[in-house]
Amino acid sequence: xxxxxxxxxxxxxxxxxxxxxxxxxxIDNITHHSKYxxxxxxxxxxxxxxxxxxxxxxxxxxxxxxxxxxDLQLIAAATIWTIGSAVYLVESDVIVLVVSLSxxxxxxxxxxxxxxxxxxxxxxx
Numbered sequence: 243x244x245x246x247x248x249x250x251x252x253x254x255x256x257x258x259x260x261x262x263x264x265x266x267x268x269i270d271n272i273t274h275h276s277k278y279x280x281x282x283x284x285x286x287x288x289x290x291x292x293x294x295x296x297x298x299x300x301x302x303x304x305x306x307x308x309x310x311x312x313d314l315q316l317i318a319a320a321t322i323w324t325i326g327s328a329v330y331l332v333e334s335d336v337i338v339l340v341v342s343l344s345x346x347x348x349x350x351x352x353x354x355x356x357x358x359x360x361x362x363x364x365x366x367x
Contacts, residue, residue: 247362253290254305254358257312258351260286265344270334275341277323284316287347290354301361308354312347319343 260283267274291309294302319340326336 250290250293251358251362253286253293254354257283257286257290258348258355261312261316261344261348261351265341265348269341270338272337275337280316280320280323280344283344284313284320287312287316287351301357305354305357308350308357312350312354315343315347315350319347
């Protein structure tokens with residue numbers, strides 16, 4: 243068993259599940275979306291991104307790209323939520339935008355997990 247692959251896979255899948263946990267719920271209901279879960283999703287996505295930096299293969303490049311997309315969208319979501327809560331006192335339009343951005347990050351994480359599983363199945367024992 244390759245410990246590096248286990249740790250990397252753990253963070254890739256955890257990033258997706260945390261992001262899904264934040265995304266799930268009514269899109270315009272703030273009580274269904276926790277700011278702490280968004281923060282945890284950002285932190286775990288950043289950890290997953292750093293773990294992907296050393297891979298020099300083609301699949302590693304695509305995995306890194308999907309992770310960077312997820313990072314960018316989650317950071318944008320947190321920024322919009324922070325600014326929106328200060329300026330607009332968290333109206334439903336702001337929450338809809340934040341959840342939509344996290345949905346895009348969730349899709350990037352989903353693609354990353356599929357690529358990771360595919361690469362794992364393709365690799366030789």
